[in-house]
Amino acid sequence: MQPPDPVLYPNPVLYDVIVAGAGPVGLFLACELRLAGCSVLVLEKAQDPHSPLKRLPFGLRGLSVPTIESFDRRDLLNDLKLRAASRDMPAAAHWMQQRRRPGGHFAGIPFFHDQIDGTQWPYRLPGQIGSIATDMASIEAVLAIRAAALGVEIRRGCGVETLAQSGDGVTVAAGGGRVRGRWLVGCDGGRSLVRKAASIGFTGTDAEFTGYSAQVELADPAALTAGRHYTASGMYTYAAPGTIAMVDFDGGMAHRSEPQRDQIETVLRKISGLDVTVTRLLLATTWTDRACQATDYRAGRVLLAGDAAHIHSPLGGQGLNLGLGDAMNLGWKLAATVRGDAPAGLLDTYSAERRQVGAQILDWSRAQVGLMRPSRSSRALEAIIRDLINTRDGATYFAERVWGISLRHDLGDPHPLAGRSVPDFALVDGTRPSELLRTGRGLLLDFDARPSLQALARGWSGRISYVAADARDRLGLTALLVRPDGMVGWVSEGTPDLEEAARAAVRWFGEPA
Known part of the structure; x- marks a missing residue:
């Protein structure tokens, strides 16, 4: 869509909610708010939503059980499955090319479906799926189509520049003009301008490594063995003929610079210990294990969701799922607040519930980093975890955590089902x-x-x-x-x-x- 028309602005249009960021979290939240009858404006800094990093192989994402359930509960799951079916998922992930059906991993140590004992989950009905593989491009496409159908207004090339709160709303400068919302939600990523402008703290642990994801051409593609490998210098994953992920424990020093061919080659040789030659760099990006969380998810009429509220390494693919869970939790609560029928304190339960979940995921990420460090103690610990994960109870535990089945919000109710996802009962009238x-x-x-x-x-x-x-x-x-x-x-x-x-x-x- 075109940037906002400056003619609208000395008297800003008032929206119920302005959402900063048109990624999956912002789009999902916007859909939730429109479903509940709120007027919603989404402001997105990028003019073009398309990016090669959102497509396979780098855009590959595993959806957790809570995310799958959320998409199903909003009638989006079938559309997502159809798009996923059109992608070559097995070719994009080395772990999908195994004889046994993989269920996920912890720091690269896999567990398999045939090891998992679902009877240990008393409120999960048999046969419900554990995870779905798709890509970011498909997720955003499905959500953008739904947002448009619901009447969400999306303005691309129009990022938030500044904001000012008052007692009854937030005025946002964006795209050379101003807009006003009763509420503003920052879904604008780990470097969130909304979070910074609202003076919300962001605390946690610094990076230990620089991670690289690269698509390359190699002089000898057979020089590397497919799969994930721990070495004396770090970790690398290889899928022929040229998809590479690497972790270099350099304190995150290389993250801010755009990776070049010779840099990728140097790091790959260091990590693999092999004399590998990169003849051409097709695409590359970097990431770190820095793990931080907002000190609160709300400041007045400004709220945060997704990476704006929490960042961590992409190990295990938890970040997207965590952010979509934020959107599902916040949407109905904020909509009820806008309508005026929310009970006292309902909106405060968003931060209370989701900060706890976020803190658990950040620690889960940190634990994997501890297992990946190139040290004798980490390799010894890895051997123990590998033995544990290869047991039935161990695989079941890791599946419960990785798939999100253990998710439970503390509602103060002792019943073990309170605060958990409702089982998808097969009702006798044929509905669920x-x-x-x-x-x-x-x-x-x-x-x-x-x-x-x-x-x-x-x-x-x-x-x-x-x-x-x-x-x-x-x-x-x-x-x-x-x-x-x-x-x-x-x-x-x-x-x-x-x-x-x-x-x-x-x-x-x-x-x-």
Whole structure:
């Protein structure tokens, strides 16, 4: 789209929410807000959304269970699968070329589907998929199409320059003009201007290495062995004929400069210990293991999501999933706040819930870095982890963490399902909770069709959908209250306590009408 028309600006147009950044997180959040009826403007600094780094092989991403569920709950999953099916995923990832079906890895140490014991997850129904491989270009394309269909306004080549808060909104200078929103959400990456302008702290640990991803032509492609390799100097991964990822423990010194052919060759020789010749550099980028998190995800009417709120190494592909989880958690809460029907403190639960999840992912990333250091102690520790991950319990634990199955928000409810994703029950009427959540409203699922629960739900008509249907396997439950993001906010295993159900509804959806 064209930059904003300066004619609009001495009197800025007022939007409910301005989103800075049109990456996957910003687009997903914009879709969530529009689904809930908010007016949304997305400002994106880059004029062209396309980049070779978003396509295979560098754009390869594994989607976690929470991300897959979020896409399913908004009817986006099939579109994403169709795009993924048109890509050559096995050729883009060496780990997909193995005889056993890989489930993921920890610092390059793989675990496999045939090792995983799903019975250890009592609230996961059998047969639900663990992960999906796709690329960034496909994800952004699917979300951009949905955003346009919902009426999200996207202005490219129009990044946030400055911002000023007041008691009732935020004024943003962008593209030579001004716009105003009741709220501003920074989804503008690890160097977020929004975060800096809002004076939100960003603390954590410094980089230990420079990571390289490169597409090259080699004088002798057979000189390198395919797969991931730890060496005395670092780690490298090779997929013939010329896709290379390397980690050089240099303190992150090389990250800021654009990598050149001779630099890639020098580092590759150092890490591999082989006399390899790079004849041509086709594409390269660098990254580090710097791990930082915003001290708060909100400052007044400014909020953060995605890399603007947290950065870490791309080891294990957790960053994108973490950011999309932020968007799913924030969207309905911010929309309820805009509408004026949010209970007191609802928006504060966004930072409380997601900062905890983010901190866990940053530590997960740091643990992998510790295992990758080129030292005898790290190699000794690697051998132990490799033995553990090769056991059934070990593989199940790592799958639970890598796939996001362990995700649980602390809601103060002792029931083990509270704060977790709602199981995707096969209801006897042929529907699933994922389909019932596509309206963006909450869900009161009543397996026993009790008139008392139906009457209670009427108080939140328009905010909660009441569904009375049994399930083929209800996992010993009688009723659940599910938030719009698919997280369980109240659970009943016997005769439902109507007072508890009402308190939970007020907590998440405000006072009844």
